[in-house]
Amino acid sequence: MPKPGPREVMVKVSAVSLNYRDAAMLDGAMDVAPGDVLVPGSDMSGEVVAAGADTTRFKRGDAVISADTMNWIDGPAPPYETNSVPIIGRLAEYVCVHEEQLVSPPQSLTHAESSTLPVAGLTAWFAMVELARVRAGQTVVVQGTGGVSLFAVQFAAAHGARVIVVTSSADKIERAKALGAADGVDRQTTPDWDQAVLAMTGGLGAHQIVEMSGGDNVARSVQALALGGRISLVGLMGSTEMRAPIIPMLFKRAEIVAIGVGHRRAQEDMVAAIDRLGLKPVIDGTYSFEQVPDAIAHLRRGPFGKVVVTF
CATH class of the missing domain: 3.90.180.10 (Medium-chain alcohol dehydrogenases, catalytic domain)
Structure with missing residues (x-):
C-alpha cells in the first residue's frame, strides 16, 4: 500500500x-x-x-x-x-x-x-477547441474511430461544425453519424479519400483535419485542406514520419500543428462542457x-x- x-x-x-x-x-x-x-x-x-x-x-x-x-x-x-x-x-x-x-x-x-478523458478526451478538446477554435460553418475531417477521433467528432459537432469521418467501414461511418458526423468516407473502398472530401465540399476542402496516421497520409490531408486550413497532427498509426508536398502547403497557407494532450485548465474546461452538453x-x-x-x-x-x- x-x-x-x-x-x-x-x-x-x-x-x-x-x-x-x-x-x-x-x-x-x-x-x-x-x-x-x-x-x-x-x-x-x-x-x-x-x-x-x-x-x-x-x-x-x-x-x-x-x-x-x-x-x-x-x-x-x-x-x-x-x-x-x-x-x-x-x-x-x-x-x-x-x-x-x-x-x-x-x-x-x-x-x-x-x-x-485525461488523454483521449483532452487531446481532441485541445486540438478542436483550445487551439483551433472550431466553430459553426467549418468543415472538419476526422480520421479513424478510436478514442481521440470519436471525441473530436463529438466536440466539433457540438460546436456546429460539419464533420466528415474517414474510416475503414460503412458500419463505422454509420456509428460515427450517430455521434454527430454528417458524412463519411470508407477508405477501404475509396483510398483517394482526399478527392472524396473535395467533392463533398464543392472543391473548397476542409477547414480542419485531425490527422491520425502520419506517413504518406499527410499528403492526402494537405490535398483535402481548404485555403488557410489546419491539420492537427495527433496520431502515428501508419508511420512515425510524415511526408507531404510543400508547394500545395504554401499555396493553401496550411498549418500543421502537433498535438500532445494539453494543460490542466483546458481539461477543466472540457469537464465543464461535458457536463453542460451531456456528452458521453x-x-x-x-x-x-x-x-x-x-x-x-x-x-x-x-x-x-x-x-x-x-x-
Whole structure:
C-alpha cells in the first residue's frame, strides 16, 4: 500500500482507460523511466482515500481523474519537465499522485466513462477547441474511430461544425453519424479519400483535419485542406514520419500543428462542457483487472472508442 507524501493524495482506483501508448510501452517502442517493473496506464478515475501533508485541492472522499501533464497548468507551451517523464503507473488498485496532477471529473459520468478523458478526451478538446477554435460553418475531417477521433467528432459537432469521418467501414461511418458526423468516407473502398472530401465540399476542402496516421497520409490531408486550413497532427498509426508536398502547403497557407494532450485548465474546461452538453464517451470494451491481457489485445485490434479496465 503506497503512502502519500506532502501535497499528494492516495487514490483508490475505480477505472483505467487504455491508450495505444500503453501497448507501445509494453513493446519497448517508447522510453519509460528506468527500473525493473513497468506499470502501464496513465488515465484513471477514482476516489481519494488519504491525503498527505499540506494538501489543499482535494480531500478524502473526493472523486478525481488524472491530469496527464506534469506542471502544465495553463499557457501556450509546457515546461520542459512535462515531457521529460511519461505519466504511467496508474494501472493499480491504489496510487499516490501529486494534487496538481488531478482534476474533478464530470458529475454526469461514471468512473469508467471519466477515465477516458485525461488523454483521449483532452487531446481532441485541445486540438478542436483550445487551439483551433472550431466553430459553426467549418468543415472538419476526422480520421479513424478510436478514442481521440470519436471525441473530436463529438466536440466539433457540438460546436456546429460539419464533420466528415474517414474510416475503414460503412458500419463505422454509420456509428460515427450517430455521434454527430454528417458524412463519411470508407477508405477501404475509396483510398483517394482526399478527392472524396473535395467533392463533398464543392472543391473548397476542409477547414480542419485531425490527422491520425502520419506517413504518406499527410499528403492526402494537405490535398483535402481548404485555403488557410489546419491539420492537427495527433496520431502515428501508419508511420512515425510524415511526408507531404510543400508547394500545395504554401499555396493553401496550411498549418500543421502537433498535438500532445494539453494543460490542466483546458481539461477543466472540457469537464465543464461535458457536463453542460451531456456528452458521453464511447467505450468499446470493459474488462476486469484480471483481464488486462484481453484488454490489451482489444486495444491492438483497434477499438471503436475506448477500452477500459475496471476494479
